[in-house]
Amino acid sequence: MHTTCDVLIIGGGPAGGLAALRLAKTGLAVTLIEAQPVLGERVCGAYLCPAGVALLDELGLRTELTVNMRSLLGMVLVSPKRNRLQTRFPSNARYPDFGISLRRPDFDHALLHLAAQHGATIRMGQRLQGLQQTRAGWSAQLANGETISTRLLIGADGRKSRVARLLNLATEPWQERVALHVDVPSFQPTEPFGEMHVFPDGTYIGLNPVGPHTLNVSALSDPAELQQTTAMEFINRRTQASEHLRPRIAPLTNAASVRATFPAAASVRDVVTTNAALIGDASGFLDPLTGEGIYQALWTARALTNEVSRAWANDTALNASLRRYATQRRREHRGKRWCCQAFQAIIRRPRLSNAVHDLLSLREGIGNSFIGMIGNIYTPGQACWNMMKALA
Numbered sequence: 001m002h003t004t005c006d007v008l009i010i011g012g013g014p015a016g017g018l019a020a021l022r023l024a025k026t027g028l029a030v031t032l033i034e035a036q037p038v039l040g041e042r043v044c045g046a047y048l049c050p051a052g053v054a055l056l057d058e059l060g061l062r063t064e065l066t067v068n069m070r071s072l073l074g075m076v077l078v079s080p081k082r083n084r085l086q087t088r089f090p091s092n093a094r095y096p097d098f099g100i101s102l103r104r105p106d107f108d109h110a111l112l113h114l115a116a117q118h119g120a121t122i123r124m125g126q127r128l129q130g131l132q133q134t135r136a137g138w139s140a141q142l143a144n145g146e147t148i149s150t151r152l153l154i155g156a157d158g159r160k161s162r163v164a165r166l167l168n169l170a171t172e173p174w175q176e177r178v179a180l181h182v183d184v185p186s187f188q189p190t191e192p193f194g195e196m197h198v199f200p201d202g203t204y205i206g207l208n209p210v211g212p213h214t215l216n217v218s219a220l221s222d223p224a225e226l227q228q229t230t231a232m233e234f235i236n237r238r239t240q241a242s243e244h245l246r247p248r249i250a251p252l253t254n255a256a257s258v259r260a261t262f263p264a265a266a267s268v269r270d271v272v273t274t275n276a277a278l279i280g281d282a283s284g285f286l287d288p289l290t291g292e293g294i295y296q297a298l299w300t301a302r303a304l305t306n307e308v309s310r311a312w313a314n315d316t317a318l319n320a321s322l323r324r325y326a327t328q329r330r331r332e333h334r335g336k337r338w339c340c341q342a343f344q345a346i347i348r349r350p351r352l353s354n355a356v357h358d359l360l361s362l363r364e365g366i367g368n369s370f371i372g373m374i375g376n377i378y379t380p381g382q383a384c385w386n387m388m389k390a391l392a
């Protein structure tokens with residue numbers, strides 16, 4: 001079977017879903033293919049930062065997509081020597097002072113549903129297998145033998161993007177860590193705060209209160225650590241060694257379904273090529289530590305679709321618009337990328353990590369400014385300036 005469309009999107013996560021919705025709204029013939037027959041739980045902390053909340057507000061989507069999902073007022077940071085600091089997202093005219101604890105399957109599904117309502121063709125359980133460049137764009141081969149011809153191809157297929165590899169844009173990930181995820185019951189009612197617990201060996205566990213008595217637990221580790229133990233033991237050893245976690249989380253048993261993924265990072269040498277672009281994790285992902293993958297997925301989808309819908313009329317304009325998207329993406333994420341790489345270096349050095357935590361704990365304004373940067377309310381430069389003012 002052979003079909004054609006204006007835009008073919010590979011992947012039905014937040015990046016692909018939002019791109020499909022926005023391009024379908026402009027009247028383009030959009031087809032999205034998603035490998036999973038039904039979207040389920042993912043290896044994800046599911047925290048949406050305040051800038052992500054603002055982006056949904058700006059697009060008029062927050063109410064529809066996050067109904068009955070909990071707000072997060074800030075983050076708790078726990079150092080390797082187990083000092084605890086509770087921060088709050090700062091308020092600011094542009095951004096709300098809260099994030100949202102998403103239920104990923106509901107959020108992702110609602111986005112695809114909306115895209116379909118606006119005319120996008122959503123094809124679940126279909127996997128991209130191969131790509132061929134044509135005079136008019138691209139021809140995609142699906143695992144079931146079908147081909148789809150498209151003028152614009154969008155790769156939104158996550159960290160292990162097949163599109164990025166087939167377009168020869170993928171490079172070796174900048175670091176190779178294993179990510180684990182499990183939802184666990186909490187003995188105590190959950191508080192509206194995300195949590196980041198850094199351990200002396202440079203591993204960390206993030207917690208997100210996804211229900212009144214349910215915590216989303218995400219853990220990151222070097223692969224070598226997990227060669228000596230199971231994922232369940234890895235998590236238990238850390239939760240049960242911490243006085244902040246032991247009273248709230250029971251040791252996991254064999255019944256727990258711990259999901260794992262490797263590598264947790266993705267790198268690309270470019271995010272566009274002729275008549276094709278990458279968005280979301282497919283366009284590069286550093287590490288979950290700063291919790292902005294979903295924001296980045298939504299941001300890249302919005303940036304690309306803004307450019308494309310303005311330039312659809314002719315091929316020269318279309319490819320120039322893809323370049324503009326690539327430039328915007330690089331500029332927007334440069335500062336945060338640098339910070340994320342610096343944090344990775346810090347958490348691998350427990351003494352430095354403790355010292356940074358002590359500094360953040362000196363005054364309320366310092367910790368809150370830091371978390372404002374993590375939540376993308378402040379740029380790294382603004383956050384540093386605010387921290388210096390709070391110190392003075």
Ligand SMILES: Cc1cc2nc3c(=O)[nH]c(=O)nc-3n(C[C@H](O)[C@H](O)[C@H](O)COP(=O)(O)OP(=O)(O)OC[C@H]3O[C@@H](n4cnc5c(N)ncnc54)[C@H](O)[C@@H]3O)c2cc1C
Nearest residue numbers: 011013014015035045046047128157158280281288293294
């Ligand atoms: C441990 C961990 C914790 C995290 N915690 C957070 C957090 O708290 N907050 C946050 O903002 N981000 C977090 N992230 C990152 C976040 O999960 C991602 O950035 C986000 O899901 C990216 O969305 P996406 O749409 O780009 O890709 P995805 O959500 O990965 O969606 C890609 C889709 O493409 C489909 N696909 C793949 N290959 C094919 C193919 N060949 N054909 C068709 N379909 C295909 C997949 O089935 C999938 O549905 C975390 C990541 C990890 C690993």
